[in-house]
């Protein structure tokens with residue numbers, strides 16, 4: 322338990338019984354930025370609640386700087402100032418202003434310090450002009466910023482974000498993520514983000530933990546996992562896959578449409594416009610399956626016959 326944040330053999334079963342976490346272990350270093358992905362019900366939110374000390378595990382422990390995190394059954398006021406959890410529902414007080422919401426955790430502190438910290442946070446999150454607004458007078462992205470600013474009021478070392486961006490539209494989300502990226506970079510905060518969207522993971526984190534049925538399936542640098550996902554489950558978080566043969570897959574962007582004879586041929590059934598490419602759905606000759614092909618050339622039409630080729634090095638060999 323010498324690490325910064327050590328999760329050791331955590332298990333949690335709810336009534337039902339439903340196993341939410343099963344012998345889950347992981348080390349998180351100070352300043353690291355992790356995303357956690359996994360199918361719905363794989364235990365991601367449970368993991369975050371246990372890391373924050375807001376719930377009781379059945380077995381195992383979380384250690385923060387060598388000290389065991391006391392869970393909700395062991396502590397009069399559950400949770401830790403140093404480890405803050407922000408949930409999707411934001412939990413803002415609807416009748417309190419932005420300033421009151423952000424400074425609520427600071428009530429226990431000296432007034433001058435609390436005022437100073439509030440001003441710092443309003444400036445850091447670009448919320449100065451909204452300080453007297455009520456949450457309902459803010460956009461979804463601004464509300465989420467208030468929730469994150471409030472979580473950061475006590476200067477936590479660890480910020481746990483449980484799908485905080487899922488209610489935002491893609492533009493709001495991108496703007497917020499770009500702003501958070503700069504804030505987190507300057508603060509060197511340790512971040513664990515639960516998300517369903519790999520784009521969020523790519524934008525603000527470097528490391529990825531993939532869960533299934535309460536277990537750790539994979540962990541490491543996002544780029545290493547993307548390049549060598551090892552299983553179809555893990556690869557699936559990065560986008561659709563085309564099955565080449567048993568255990569062999571190709572990503573849509575790794576298939577070229579060629580004039581010459583390729584390794585396969587087919588007919589375009591559908592064409593969808595994407596900013597960087599056309600996404601073609603191709604019915605393969607001699608096969609019952611369809612492939613998704615990302616074609617940078619725009620001149621192909623529905624009904625065209627096409628030859629397809631790919632590099633051997635782009636074939637992903639994946640277990641189920």
Ligand SMILES: Nc1ncnc2c1ncn2[C@@H]1O[C@H](COP(=O)(O)OP(=O)(O)OP(=O)(O)O)[C@@H](O)[C@H]1O
Nearest residue numbers: 335336339340341360361362363364365366367368
């Ligand atoms: N308080 C609870 N009582 C009973 N079962 C629960 C409770 N909380 C979670 N579960 C169950 O435990 C499992 C893991 O839930 P959890 O919310 O941790 O998963 P998740 O990966 O965060 O899911 P999602 O992506 O859908 O939010 C699920 O099957 C869920 O139904």
